[in-house]
Amino acid sequence: MYDYLVVGSGLFGSVFAYEAAKRGKRVKVIDKRPHIGGNIYTEEIEGINVHKYGAHIFHTNDKRIWEYINGFVEFNRYTNSPVANYKGEIYNLPFNMNTFNKLWGVITPADAKKKIEEQKASYHIEKPQNLEEQAISLIGPDVYEKLVKGYTEKQWGRKATELPSFIIRRLPVRYTYDNNYFNDKYQGIPIGGYTKIIEKMLESELIDVELNTDFFMNKDQYLAEFPKIVYTGMIDQFFDYQYGVLEYRSLKFETEVIEEENYQGNAVVNYTDAETPYTRIIEHKHFEFGTQSKTVITKEYPKQWKKGDEPYYPMNDDKNNELYKQYKELASSYQNIIFGGRLGMYKYFDMHQVIAAALTAVEKEFA
Numbered sequence: 001m002y003d004y005l006v007v008g009s010g011l012f013g014s015v016f017a018y019e020a021a022k023r024g025k026r027v028k029v030i031d032k033r034p035h036i037g038g039n040i041y042t043e044e045i046e047g048i049n050v051h052k053y054g055a056h057i058f059h060t061n062d063k064r065i066w067e068y069i070n071g072f073v074e075f076n077r078y079t080n081s082p083v084a085n086y087k088g089e090i091y092n093l094p095f096n097m098n099t100f101n102k103l104w105g106v107i108t109p110a111d112a113k114k115k116i117e118e119q120k121a122s123y124h125i126e127k128p129q130n131l132e133e134q135a136i137s138l139i140g141p142d143v144y145e146k147l148v149k150g151y152t153e154k155q156w157g158r159k160a161t162e163l164p165s166f167i168i169r170r171l172p173v174r175y176t177y178d179n180n181y182f183n184d185k186y187q188g189i190p191i192g193g194y195t196k197i198i199e200k201m202l203e204s205e206l207i208d209v210e211l212n213t214d215f216f217m218n219k220d221q222y223l224a225e226f227p228k229i230v231y232t233g234m235i236d237q238f239f240d241y242q243y244g245v246l247e248y249r250s251l252k253f254e255t256e257v258i259e260e261e262n263y264q265g266n267a268v269v270n271y272t273d274a275e276t277p278y279t280r281i282i283e284h285k286h287f288e289f290g291t292q293s294k295t296v297i298t299k300e301y302p303k304q305w306k307k308g309d310e311p312y313y314p315m316n317d318d319k320n321n322e323l324y325k326q327y328k329e330l331a332s333s334y335q336n337i338i339f340g341g342r343l344g345m346y347k348y349f350d351m352h353q354v355i356a357a358a359l360t361a362v363e364k365e366f367a
Contacts, residue, residue: 002028002208005222007215008232010038011351012341014201015358016230021204023366028226029202030213035195036202038232038341039312040351042193046257046294048285049193054251054300054312055268055282056194059184060352066186069355072200075188078287081179082268082280086146092179093270094172095143103142109175116140134165139173150274155302156249156315164317189287230361232341234311235327243326246346248311252301254278263295277301314346321346338365 003025006013014036017027035041039053057080060066069075084091092098100112119140128134131152135144148168149160156163172181180187190197202209215222215233222229231238236246267286271278278299285295305311314320324346331339338361342349349357 002026002226004028004228004230005030005226006230006232007031007222008038008341009036009198009202009209009211010232010341011040011198011354012344012358012361013038013230013232014198015355016338016340016362017207018201018204019359019362019366021206025206027207029207029209030215031209031211032214034212036209036211037195037198040194040198042195044193045255045296047292048290048294048296049288050255050284050296050298051194051282051287052255053253054298055280055287056351057182057187057189057287058351059182059187060350061184061186062352062356063186065352065355068359069197069352072197073190073192076191076288078189078267078289079187080181080268081266082181082270083266084147084151084270084272085276086150086272087275089146091147093147094174094181095139095147096174096179097177098179099143099147103146112175116143128165130161131163131165131168132160135160135168135171138168138171147272149272151270151272151279153274154277154279155313157302157304191288228336228338230338230340232339232344234343235324235331235339235346238339239327239330243330244323245307246323246327247315247320248305248309249313249315250303250305250309251312252303253298254301255296255298258295258297260295261291261293263297311343314342314348316346316348 004020004027006017006027006029009029009031013029017029020027040056041052042049043052057078058069058075082093084093091102097109097112100106104115106112106115116139119142120137123136125133125137128137135148153160234246263283264281266283268280268282270280278301280300282298282300283295285292339345340357340361341354
């Protein structure tokens with residue numbers, strides 16, 4: 001009856017299902033959650049589109065991907081300009097001239113560079129061995145201590161000296177008064193929320209969607225009945241963890257309606273001190289320039305992941321990457337199964353990268 005079973009209705013699975021249906025294929029999409037969209041799912045609360053699984057800001061330099069996603073929904077002009085709250089002190093992110101002026105009183109880029117170079121020089125770090133050394137070698141101890149250390153250690157649940165340097169290798173530092181976090185040419189938020197995108201992708205008569213459905217409850221039956229499967233869950237779970245368990249970081253969200261029009265004045269405020277238990281507060285209405293009389297906020301708490309928890313961030317250190325290589329090699333022997341997405345490929349993807357990966361899989365499948 002079906003040509004494909006797609007496990008997971010996030011971006012990777014939904015793009016594949018949409019493209020397969022365009023080619024006349026019948027597709028069944030299943031998802032263990034009670035809704036479509038995976039982690040980009042948005043739910044309307046008090047007239048506000050709430051990002052249920054953390055802030056998602058679409059950005060890309062790839063014109064092809066931008067035009068592709070705009071084919072499903074119109075985007076607004078939202079620009080990601082988060083701020084950092086360090087014990088009540090407010091700083092702009094990414095690190096730019098506004099940040100440096102607040103820290104040191106410097107006004108010109110030359111003065112800011114001189115200050116950073118002076119701070120870096122006193123540490124004599126030539127080959128950074130961990131995240132702490134990498135950060136100090138890039139921006140010096142002042143910025144690191146206030147805006148990197150506490151946030152990063154909360155996020156990953158490890159001391160910065162125990163984290164690999166590559167996590168922060170591309171730390172954005174700008175010597176301009178520009179608070180735009182991304183350098184990408186295209187950026188915005190879908191008007192009406194991300195769920196609209198997935199609804200459009202899955203609206204074909206050739207696509208059937210079944211929610212509250214766990215692939216692993218009937219795995220053997222699915223493998224026997226469907227000629228091809230697109231699997232976007234955890235790759236180690238698919239193989240019953242036979243080589244060991246890949247590690248993730250998980251998240252806990254606390255969302256509440258606030259009886260005021262404007263709670264924090266920005267969509268995202270990062271809390272960079274070690275004492276505050278959450279990493280950030282998201283005020284969702286600001287993503288779409290909302291004017292509602294109430295507001296909705298979400299506090300985001302990182303947490304240790306264990307089997308059964310939602311996996312959000314792959315722990316791509318050497319140990320886990322080596323383990324993933326074993327699973328990837330095993331997966332390559334399954335010619336009728338496509339492993340995709342953040343969990344299936346054990347890699348942190350931004351949304352535009354997920355779409356690109358899905359389109360690459362489509363091109364390979366239907367070549």
